[in-house]
Amino acid sequence: MAMHLKKRWIDRRVYEYFAVNVAPYIGWRDPILVYQMGKVGSSSIRNSLFRCRDPRTKLVLMSHEFFPIRDRDLTRIKIEPEYWDYVVEEFEQDKRAFESFPDQKRREWRRREKFYSERIYRVYVKPGHRLRVITLVREPIANNVSMFFELFDCYAGHPFGESTLSVDEMINLFLEKYVHGRPLIWLDAELKTTLGVDVFQHEFSPEKGFLQITEGNVELLVLKCELDDAAKASAIASFLGLDQFELVRSNVSSNRTHANAYAEFKQTIRVPDALLDQMYESKYAKFFYSDSERAKLRARWSGRNLRDG
Numbered sequence: 001m002a003m004h005l006k007k008r009w010i011d012r013r014v015y016e017y018f019a020v021n022v023a024p025y026i027g028w029r030d031p032i033l034v035y036q037m038g039k040v041g042s043s044s045i046r047n048s049l050f051r052c053r054d055p056r057t058k059l060v061l062m063s064h065e066f067f068p069i070r071d072r073d074l075t076r077i078k079i080e081p082e083y084w085d086y087v088v089e090e091f092e093q094d095k096r097a098f099e100s101f102p103d104q105k106r107r108e109w110r111r112r113e114k115f116y117s118e119r120i121y122r123v124y125v126k127p128g129h130r131l132r133v134i135t136l137v138r139e140p141i142a143n144n145v146s147m148f149f150e151l152f153d154c155y156a157g158h159p160f161g162e163s164t165l166s167v168d169e170m171i172n173l174f175l176e177k178y179v180h181g182r183p184l185i186w187l188d189a190e191l192k193t194t195l196g197v198d199v200f201q202h203e204f205s206p207e208k209g210f211l212q213i214t215e216g217n218v219e220l221l222v223l224k225c226e227l228d229d230a231a232k233a234s235a236i237a238s239f240l241g242l243d244q245f246e247l248v249r250s251n252v253s254s255n256r257t258h259a260n261a262y263a264e265f266k267q268t269i270r271v272p273d274a275l276l277d278q279m280y281e282s283k284y285a286k287f288f289y290s291d292s293e294r295a296k297l298r299a300r301w302s303g304r305n306l307r308d309g
Contacts, residue, residue, distance in 0.1 A: 012050070019061055020119035031124050032240065033133045034062040035195075037186035039146035040136035040225045044249045045236065054242050065190055066121035068113055070094040079188040080283070086181025087189055093179045097154040125194065131218050134236065135191060137288050138225035140183040140279040141271060141301050147182070148174050149258050149265075160258050167264045174265075180275065184284045195220075200283065206290040210235045224288060271301040 019031075034046045046062040069091050077087055098106065124131060152160045155177050156170075165173070192198045197215050199222055204211050209224040209231065221239040223232055229247045237245040279285060280294045289297070 015050070016061070016116055019059060020116060020123060023059060024123040028059050030056075030130050030132065031059040031061050031120075032057060033120065033124070033131060034060070034135075035133050035191065036064065036135045037137075037143070037183055037190070038064045039143050039150060040138045041232075041249075042136055044247060045134060045136075045232070047250045048233075048245070048247050049236075051248075052242070052245060054245075056240060056242065061120050061124070063117045063120055066117050066125065066194055068094060068098070069189070070098055077189045077193050079185060083181065083185050083188070083282075086179075086185045089179045090182055090185065090189070093154075097151070100154065100157075121194065128217050131195075132240065133191075133195065133218060133220045134223065134239070135187075135220065136223045136225050137187075137284075138183065139289060139293075139297055140180070140282070140285060141276075141297070143183045143225075144178060144180050145174070145262075145266060145269070148178050149262050152258070160261075167261060167268055170261070170265055171269045174269070175272070175275070180278065184279070184282045187284070200287055204287055206288060206293060212239060269301065270303040273302065276302060 019028075032049060034042050034049070036042045042062060046060060049057045049060045072091075074087060074091060079087060098109065101109065148155065149160070152163070155173055156163055156165060163170075187199050195218050197213060197218055197220055199211070199213065199220075202211060202213055204222070206224075209227040211222040213220040213222070219239075221235065223235060227235075229249070233245050233247040236242070236247070276298050280289075280298055285294055
């Protein structure tokens with residue numbers, strides 16, 4: 001159909017309902033799915049595509065998971081034994097967090113899961129039609145710090161706005177209680193398990209910072225979060241065949257209520273060597289980040305500069 005929904009003029013939730021409950025039944029195909037681990041700049045990409053007037057972007061969806069890990073059969077996840085404990089920790093943390101929600105919040109989450117995320121899988125992924133997917137990766141400690149603030153109430157037991165914790169106390173909570181393995185396992189536990197594409201079986205250039213893969217009906221673009229916006233926009237435009245695409249940032253932490261504490265947290269934290277080893281000696285970090293990039297990241301989060309060794 002030639003019809004193109006005027007996405008910029010309607011509420012996003014209305015559009016999402018239309019996209020998974022109406023669009024597939026009136027002949028809309030070839031969705032663009034922004035499918036990623038979270039806190040990687042995906043909202044900026046989704047929202048920029050959402051505003052794009054090119055008819056090839058009329059169907060834009062986004063999800064971190066199609067089915068919550070707390071409800072999944074973990075035996076379907078194929079991953080190296082050394083990463084299995086991270087899968088179990090993520091499963092247990094997701095169950096604890098969901099069970100801690102008030103009844104109304106649980107109902108809201110279940111509605112969102114059943115009538116949006118699961119619908120994406122059932123109407124666009126499972127039938128095996130063409131699927132254009134954009135995923136992003138981010139260095140694991142920065143990703144975890146950002147996600148910690150996003151899920152603060154799950155770990156602290158109260159919303160950030162009601163917290164009396166000092167930044168040092170927040171850092172201790174993060175180091176001692178946070179489940180750090182999610183970025184290391186997401187590509188295996190989610191993308192490989194649900195789409196059948198094993199990114200690690202391909203060649204990735206850390207310097208180039210992006211990779212296109214076509215396997216079966218899936219066309220996948222993998223982007224490093226750390227790429228500048230112009231490079232991301234260029235890679236996305238090429239991937240989707242767009243003549244023009246502009247990336248406009250949104251949902252950045254510096255604009256949010258916890259911005260000051262978030263900035264101080266990042267400046268103050270000193271990550272122990274054992275955790276640095278777990279993150280930066282992982283197959284994930286070695287695959288997407290060069291030796292020099294990982295050395296700089298270790299120096300940044302340990303508080304040591306490279307000259308100090």
